Amino acid sequence: MNEIALVVGASGITGSNLAQKLLAKGWVTYGLARNPNTAIEGLQPVAADLLDTDSLKMALADIKPTHVYITSWMRNDTEAENIRVNSLMVKNLLDVLSDKKSVQHVALVTGLKHYLGPFEAYAKEGFLPITPLREEHPRLDIENFYYAQEDEVYAAAARDGFSWSIHRPHTVIGKAVGNMMNLGTTLAVYASICKELGLPFIWPGSSAQWNGLSDVTDARVLAEHLIWASITPAARNEAFNIVNGDVFRWSWLWNQLAAYFGVEAVGFDGTIHPLEERMEGYGDTWRQIAAKYNLKEADLNRLASAWHTDLDLGRPIEVMTDMSKSRKLGFNVFQKTDESFFDLFEQLRAEQLIP
Numbered sequence: 001m002n003e004i005a006l007v008v009g010a011s012g013i014t015g016s017n018l019a020q021k022l023l024a025k026g027w028v029t030y031g032l033a034r035n036p037n038t039a040i041e042g043l044q045p046v047a048a049d050l051l052d053t054d055s056l057k058m059a060l061a062d063i064k065p066t067h068v069y070i071t072s073w074m075r076n077d078t079e080a081e082n083i084r085v086n087s088l089m090v091k092n093l094l095d096v097l098s099d100k101k102s103v104q105h106v107a108l109v110t111g112l113k114h115y116l117g118p119f120e121a122y123a124k125e126g127f128l129p130i131t132p133l134r135e136e137h138p139r140l141d142i143e144n145f146y147y148a149q150e151d152e153v154y155a156a157a158a159r160d161g162f163s164w165s166i167h168r169p170h171t172v173i174g175k176a177v178g179n180m181m182n183l184g185t186t187l188a189v190y191a192s193i194c195k196e197l198g199l200p201f202i203w204p205g206s207s208a209q210w211n212g213l214s215d216v217t218d219a220r221v222l223a224e225h226l227i228w229a230s231i232t233p234a235a236r237n238e239a240f241n242i243v244n245g246d247v248f249r250w251s252w253l254w255n256q257l258a259a260y261f262g263v264e265a266v267g268f269d270g271t272i273h274p275l276e277e278r279m280e281g282y283g284d285t286w287r288q289i290a291a292k293y294n295l296k297e298a299d300l301n302r303l304a305s306a307w308h309t310d311l312d313l314g315r316p317i318e319v320m321t322d323m324s325k326s327r328k329l330g331f332n333v334f335q336k337t338d339e340s341f342f343d344l345f346e347q348l349r350a351e352q353l354i355p
Contacts, residue, residue, distance in 0.1 A: 003231075004102075005029045006065035008050070008093060009072025011037040013176040014109055014169075017219035018069055018226055019043050025227070030063055033072070050089035056096040064102035067230050068093070070149075071109045079118045079143050087148035094156035103162045105230045108153050109222070110146040112319065114168050118144045119311070132322040135168075135239050150239075157237075165229035166239035167222065170321055171312050173340045174219025175347050178302050183216075183312055184344045185353070186304040190275060191261040192354045193282055196289055201263040203254055204275040205313025210250050210268035212318020215243040218340040224333045225326065234329050241321040245334040250313070256338050260345060272314055276306040293355040303353065 005022045009015040010031025022029045023042045031037050036045030048059035050072065070090060076082045090108070097103050113119075115129045115137050129137055139147055150166055157164045173184040194201045203210060225242040229235040251267060258265035283300050290298035297303055348354045 003027045003067055004063075004065045006032060006046075006060075006063065006068045007043075008032045008068065008070045010040075010043065010045075011035060011176070011178070012071055013172050013174040013179050013182065013219050014071040014222055015069070016040060016176060017174050018071065018223040021220070021223040021227060027067075030065065032059070050092055051085070053092050053096060056092055060096055060100075064100045065097070066102055066104045068097065068103055068106045069109075069226055069230070070106065070153075073145070073149075079120045079145065082118065082145040083143060083148045086145045087152050090149050090152040091156075094152065094160075098156065098160050101160075103160060105163045105165070105236070106153055106157065107165045107167060107226050107230050108149060109167045109169065109226070110149065111168055112170055112321065113144065114146045115140075116315070116319070117142060118146075128317055131318060132320050133241060134322045135241060135325055163236035165226075165235060165237070167226060167229065168239065168241050168321070169217035169222050170214075170243050170319070171216045172219050172222060173216050173337075173344055175344060175351070175353075177297055177353070179305065181308040182303070182305045183309045184341055185348060186275070186306055186309045187257060187341075188261075188345050188348055188354050189286070189300065189304045190279065190306075191257060191263055192289065193279075193285060194263045195261050196355070197285070199263075200266045201254070201258045201261070202266045202273055202278070203250070203268050203313075204273045204278065204310060205250070205268070206272055206316055207268050207270075208316050208318055209313050210254075213247045213249060213320045214318060215245075215247050215320045216337055216340065217243050218335040218337075221245075221333050221335045225331060228331050228333075232329065232331075235326075235331075238325070240326050241323060242326065243321050243323060244337050244340060245323060246337050247320050248337050253338060253341075257341060260342060274306075274310045274314070276310050279304055279306040289355060294352065295355070296352045 011033040031043045032046040049055040286300040287298045
């Protein structure tokens with residue numbers, strides 16, 4: 001095979017799962033990150049700072065990727081700074097690769113904030129789209145770092161002649177430590193604390209999310225989708241939603257998750273109970289749990305991202321996405337959502353990250 005993949009953000013949920021899929025398919029695969037993932041057998045680590053072009057030039061000096069997968073981003077205090085930093089990361093990378101003339105395809109992972117708005121206006125009145133979300137929905141009339149990242153890909157593609165694909169997952173379910181948006185592991189940690197302390201597993205979100213339809217994206221499905229779009233001619237130069245393919249209500253799934261951990265499920269009671277507030281005082285508790293069960297990560301904040309889970313579960317509308325575009329072009333991978341969570345929990349236990 002002649003495919004040489006560069007996975008940007010290979011230490012994250014999406015990047016690590018993608019790297020494993022590429023390697024399993026026989027691709028030469030490089031994983032770029034500030035702190036590269038060295039746990040994946042066969043992955044060639046590349047240490048570089050996307051905000052430092054000299055760092056990128058040095059790290060990529062001898063690498064000529066044919067396919068580039070951008071799965072990384074940095075959270076900042078304002079959306080203006082998100083736009084500046086995250087678009088610059090994409091620009092720097094593609095500028096450094098430009099002279100190599102090797103890149104055939106660039107895939108960019110964004111998400112449903114494309115439709116729901118950035119953190120500063122997330123799922124607020126005036127920015128609520130019609131659901132199911134469809135790719136043809138126009139950009140919102142508000143600044144959004146996803147748009148800025150897309151524009152950098154489009155500009156570089158016009159300059160260098162490569163094809164591109166944009167991938168918009170819903171909440172990504174998969175394993176990663178130190179990830180900023182990790183609902184599956186956050187709920188696993190929360191349930192483990194409830195189990196240890198004999199507390200009920202209280203729904204933290206809104207009525208709309210509790211009662212409405214939803215979907216999520218298994219990191220393994222997203223990885224398959226990224227590869228599919230990058231090698232399928234009909235999928236070139238297109239933006240795609242990508243989710244598991246089923247829908248569910250949290251009022252059903254919450255009970256399934258509680259039963260898995262053997263805790264009492266408490267549903268929506270008329271009030272939102274932000275998980276960030278509940279988790280704030282559990283740092284010492286988690287360190288004690290980690291010591292008791294010989295867990296590998298004692299820092300609660302390295303596993304749980306309660307702030308982002310609150311954003312997802314606190315939305316005032318039900319959120320699900322349309323997959324017709326990918327299905328029509330031949331992408332038929334499907335994943336049952338409760339099994340996405342259960343598979344993740346088993347992995348977390350096997351790797352001694354939860355009791």
